[in-house]
Amino acid sequence: MSNFVFKTNSINNLESYYDAIVIGSGGAGLSAAIQAHELGLKVAILEKNNKLGGNTARASSGMNAAETNIQYQQGIIDSMTKFYQETLQGGGQLNDPDMLHFFVEHAPLAIAWLKDHNILLNELTITGGMTIKRTHRPASKEPIGNFLITNLLKEITKQHISVFNNAKVVELIHKDQDFAIKLENGQLISAKVVILATGGFGASKEIIKKYRPDLLSYKTTNQDGTTGDGLKLATKIGAQLIQMNFIQVHPTAQTDNKHTYLIGEAVRGEGAILINQAAARFVNELDTRKIVANAITNLHEDGAWLILDQEIRNHVKALEFYDAVGLVKTGQTISELANAISISPQALIKTIQRWNQAIAQNNDVDYHRTTGLERPIATAPYFAIHVHPAIHYTMGGIHIDQHARVLDISGNIIKGFYAAGEVTGGLHGNNRIGGNSITETIVFGREAAIQAAKYILSK
Known part of the structure; x- marks a missing residue:
């Protein structure tokens, strides 16, 4: 292209x-x-x-x-x-x-x-x-x-x-x-x-404030021009608007920098997991966006971490871009990755071992995830991306x-x-x-x- x-x-x-x-x-x-x-x-x-x-x-x-x-x-x-x-x-x-x-x-x-x-x-x-x-x-x-x-x-x-x-x-x-x-x-x-x-x-902060003031503090994955101009054009000639309070918050956006980057769902779809600051999973990563976003928000921590390995990365080419713009932390071992993101190496090793066991048995007894189970997190190097929920879709x-x-x-x-x-x-x-x-x-x-x-x- x-x-x-x-x-x-x-x-x-x-x-x-x-x-x-x-x-x-x-x-x-x-x-x-x-x-x-x-x-x-x-x-x-x-x-x-x-x-x-x-x-x-x-x-x-x-x-x-x-x-x-x-x-x-x-x-x-x-x-x-x-x-x-x-x-x-x-x-x-x-x-x-x-x-x-x-x-x-x-x-x-x-x-x-x-x-x-x-x-x-x-x-x-x-x-x-x-x-x-x-x-x-x-x-x-x-x-x-x-x-x-x-x-x-x-x-x-x-x-x-x-x-x-x-x-x-x-x-x-x-x-x-x-x-x-x-x-x-x-x-x-x-x-x-x-x-x-x-x-x-x-x-559009103006329209979001009108319909969902509770989301005003959230960053957005949208390009700057997504300001609802078409709604204004249409209503002036009598068009009806519906369900304007339905605004989707995407669970996995990288919001730490000037620009907000959407970390696409395919990362989780191909096998990545989400962990909290204690290095533990806390949700079915492939539940609906609303449920996963709420689970991250309800941690009351500084977002969450997406964890994946080289094999998962091979199936999501967007990871090359995420890495190129500095969003990806890397470790040659799980312990090295844990140290890079300031969490317990022992806890992360334990979480990944349990996840890999769920993959092997095709049974996630912890959160009942049934999709994205094709590959374990077992191929070095290992990667992490820091994510927060962000306004994504109206x-x-x-x-x-x-x-x-x-x-x-x-x-x-x-x-x-x-x-x-x-x-x-x-x-x-x-x-x-x-x-x-x-x-x-x-x-x-x-x-x-x-x-x-x-x-x-x-x-």
Whole structure:
């Protein structure tokens, strides 16, 4: 991926009219634009930031889907029903059932659609709240986010779709079933439809204070531009917001430095454990994010430590990045690692021996962990990463139906207005399962474009 450089367009080259304007350049926006273009629409992407990719570019674990050919090729027999039930349970049974059914049923189609565009996710891992390996990622095991954005942008280039960065939309004007899109510099663009894919509000202290003041002191894994702009644009033309108090705190973020880094769930999915200052495990590391984050907070200590070895590291390429930016402590022996993180060597040795025994017996009698049991912590060198919970994802947002159509405060469809990705609410309930957000961006990004094309053709 390393040598690919995407060239954006200057906003001075914006035309006055498009069939569809996509606002946002993360996974939802890029997939929506590609699908819209392939359905014959004249489309442009507007991105307020200089850098493209949004929060998607930071994703690390993978993309969930059930009953895929990749699973079958690896001897994994999954079911959409099980995927649905585990996501529903993980979300506190507060997920919109119609959206969730659509999401689960279209997830394998999204994997296939990416493959059709030479974006191959043919390796599997597992995330918290899941009992089966259904988290698809590249064979290279590199973080999914950068891989996905880079390859979607390659497709955008191939199809000559216009992308404009530094193009902040400040107002949507909905009139006579068409839209006028006003930019910060005063430019006005007309479009038959608008697809909002602007991401959540995890970096907005203003919105977090309004809905979850108890989280104001938490750091965030979100990129700085994740400030809820799309919510403001949508509500000004009558869109309804739902479940805005549902904000996910990710259990494993490295917050000790100026920048906060998400330590992806795949680290635990491939076998890492969490320990406290006494070098003891204290939770099923692959329970839902909400439960694991609360367990770390309830230690009332300075976070926790992720512990892993070289074999686990070999299965999570993101560890190379974490190490390169100074987040990883190393020891050639377990005792050396314990000394490096100022905990008892004897206690850490005992904890790892007990964990390895659980692996050998395939039975975690202490915390009943049933996934991420493929490999013991037994291959030198050994590694530790200091982690704290941090604001990661906002489950609430614009109310859409299962076809990505934006609803007004009375529950009616706002014609020609679509939204996809983290800017929307309803899919995840009160807790998002790791690996579901990437699936959401592709499934509902595509659906927004499909419905937009259908709407335009019906006019």
